[in-house]
Amino acid sequence: MFMGVDNNNTGRHNNMPAGSYRQVRIPLSISADEYLRVYQGAAKKVSAIDSQGKRISFPVNILQPFVTRDGVAGVFDIYFDSDNRFLRIEKLI
Numbered sequence: 001m002f003m004g005v006d007n008n009n010t011g012r013h014n015n016m017p018a019g020s021y022r023q024v025r026i027p028l029s030i031s032a033d034e035y036l037r038v039y040q041g042a043a044k045k046v047s048a049i050d051s052q053g054k055r056i057s058f059p060v061n062i063l064q065p066f067v068t069r070d071g072v073a074g075v076f077d078i079y080f081d082s083d084n085r086f087l088r089i090e091k092l093i
Contacts, residue, residue, distance in 0.1 A: 020082040025051040025075060025092075030063070032071040060090050 026048045037043040038060050047057045056063075063072050066089075079087040 014038060021079050021087055022082075023077055023079050024032065024056055025077050026053075026056065027051070027061075027075045028072055028074040033069050034061075034070060035060075062086055066091055 043060055045057050046060050050056050066072050075092045077090045081087055
């Protein structure tokens with residue numbers, strides 16, 4: 001399954017972002033109760049370990065399109081520009 005969110009409205013859902021970028025692959029499993037903390041104002045960032053074993057932090061709101069009644073689960077590729085600003089997210093599985 002492929003789903004992409006284009007934060008910059010460039011229309012590049014299926015292509016790599018233009019220019020310099022970095023990509024991280026992150027497996028996530030966030031329960032509905034944990035994700036509820038976002039709406040309660042207690043959580044603004046997600047901290048996770050990527051596929052290379054490095055800790056990464058990113059804004060929780062980029063996961064919004066992938067939230068189900070069970071929370072958020074899957075493997076995601078997240079793209080950042082050279083200034084570490086979010087570009088897009090893709091759900092792989």
